Amino acid sequence: MTDFAAIAPLLEGQAIELPSWAFGNSGTRFKVFGTPGTPRSVEEKIADAAQVHQYTGLAPSVALHIPWDLVDDYAKLREYAAEKGVSLGTVNSNTFQDDDYKFGALTHVDEKIRQKAIDHHFECIDVMDATGSQDLKIWLADGSNYPGQADIRGRQDRLADSLAKIYDRIGDDQRLVLEYKFFEPAFYHTDVPDWGTSYAQVSALGDKAMVCLDTGHHAPGTNIEFIVMQLLRLGKLGSFDFNSRFYADDDLIVGSADPFQLFRIIFEVVRGGGYGPANPDGTSPVAFMLDQCHNVEDKIPGQMRSVLNVQEMTARALLVDRDALSAAQAAGDVLGAHQVFMDAFYTDVRADLAAWREERGLPADPMKAYAASGYQAEIEAARVGGTQMSWT
Ligand code: LRH
Ligand code: MN
Ligand code: MN
Numbered sequence: 001m002t003d004f005a006a007i008a009p010l011l012e013g014q015a016i017e018l019p020s021w022a023f024g025n026s027g028t029r030f031k032v033f034g035t036p037g038t039p040r041s042v043e044e045k046i047a048d049a050a051q052v053h054q055y056t057g058l059a060p061s062v063a064l065h066i067p068w069d070l071v072d073d074y075a076k077l078r079e080y081a082a083e084k085g086v087s088l089g090t091v092n093s094n095t096f097q098d099d100d101y102k103f104g105a106l107t108h109v110d111e112k113i114r115q116k117a118i119d120h121h122f123e124c125i126d127v128m129d130a131t132g133s134q135d136l137k138i139w140l141a142d143g144s145n146y147p148g149q150a151d152i153r154g155r156q157d158r159l160a161d162s163l164a165k166i167y168d169r170i171g172d173d174q175r176l177v178l179e180y181k182f183f184e185p186a187f188y189h190t191d192v193p194d195w196g197t198s199y200a201q202v203s204a205l206g207d208k209a210m211v212c213l214d215t216g217h218h219a220p221g222t223n224i225e226f227i228v229m230q231l232l233r234l235g236k237l238g239s240f241d242f243n244s245r246f247y248a249d250d251d252l253i254v255g256s257a258d259p260f261q262l263f264r265i266i267f268e269v270v271r272g273g274g275y276g277p278a279n280p281d282g283t284s285p286v287a288f289m290l291d292q293c294h295n296v297e298d299k300i301p302g303q304m305r306s307v308l309n310v311q312e313m314t315a316r317a318l319l320v321d322r323d324a325l326s327a328a329q330a331a332g333d334v335l336g337a338h339q340v341f342m343d344a345f346y347t348d349v350r351a352d353l354a355a356w357r358e359e360r361g362l363p364a365d366p367m368k369a370y371a372a373s374g375y376q377a378e379i380e381a382a383r384v385g386g387t388q389m390s391w392t
Contacts, residue, residue: 004352007318017289021052024389026293037379040386050084055366061089074130096141104142106162107155139179177238180216209240216245223263232272241291250261255309266317284351319344
């Protein structure tokens with residue numbers, strides 16, 4: 001069994017990007033519950049995200065969603081974030097809340113509407129230029145509800161054309177990542193439903209286009225780690241949107257519903273060379289991001305719990321004795337190989353991680369330290385009045 005001291009250096013520099021929208025109010029179609037202290041501006045969302053990083057050392061950047069995070073001056077926002085100790089990360093486009101996009105955005109049959117959606121992505125790239133962000137993340141609500149409603153082939157062709165136009169604007173140090181989702185809000189067909197479609201589309205674009213895997217966007221029972229393996233094998237896994245789900249796209253705290261699945265996913269990232277600092281050839285490792293909403297729990301501790309869960313499962317995945325595993329696999333030792341794998345998964349690394357944190361000047365228990373800091377009471381008192389920001 002590999003011991004913690006051997007893997008501790010590999011935990012250095014782990015970065016998990018936080019979504020700005022996790023700090024706003026969110027809910028279901030039944031009810032959005034307001035939470036005291038919820039940010040009223042993009043700046044307040046960034047300030048809250050910075051708290052997560054301050055106590056965990058794991059979350060140095062914040063993803064933006066445009067237009068939810070619309071501001072006049074992104075260079076200024078970048079400076080503000082830097083003052084708080086974080087940077088601005090992935091820019092997410094949004095073509096799912098405008099009446100014009102009722103029948104699609106990048107796939108729309110009407111050229112004017114399709115161009116409007118393309119132009120929105122150009123604006124997102126302008127934001128990236130000002131913020132210094134690396135990734136443009138595209139998730140599309142495009143799809144149809146009834147068989148026969150749409151020409152599904154024509155839509156795929158228009159999507160390829162729209163993406164090519166957007167990709168043309170992507171800078172040398174930037175990437176386009178295309179997220180897939182098997183259903184919702186469209187229920188019959190979705191234009192980018194699976195990793196294969198995303199892979200086909202981004203492969204046609206070029207090296208700076210990659211697939212984004214959102215863990216909540218698969219049918220129940222899907223072997224997600226297999227997809228991770230395949231995309232890494234093909235050199236096309238760009239990023240993760242991490243979250244947990246029980247039923248559909250639940251957006252719960254990553255590692256809460258099925259920590260073993262998270263362990264298996266991260267093991268394949270490590271095994272596939274996707275984990276760690278930038279590769280010597282300059283290529284990025286797989287970007288880790290959360291895509292979650294905290295409907296009933298406090299948002300800052302919710303994000304803290306999430307990044308700590310990712311760190312914990314990363315440590316356990318790194319503990320897998322790969323030599324022993326390979327030997328058992330080669331020998332056809334089914335249960336021996338399985339045991340090597342499970343030994344790492346069942347290793348409780350919490351005390352070691354607490355000590356690791358303290359050695360780095362971080363609190364041993366970030367959740368407790370945050371609770372004791374008084375920040376929550378401060379924002380609850382300070383942020384009365386104004387409009388709390390919500391997911392939409
Ligand atoms: C779609 C999605 C996508 C959006 C986010 C708010 O379900 O996962 O990543 O940008 O939710
Ligand atoms: Mn997502
Ligand atoms: Mn989602």
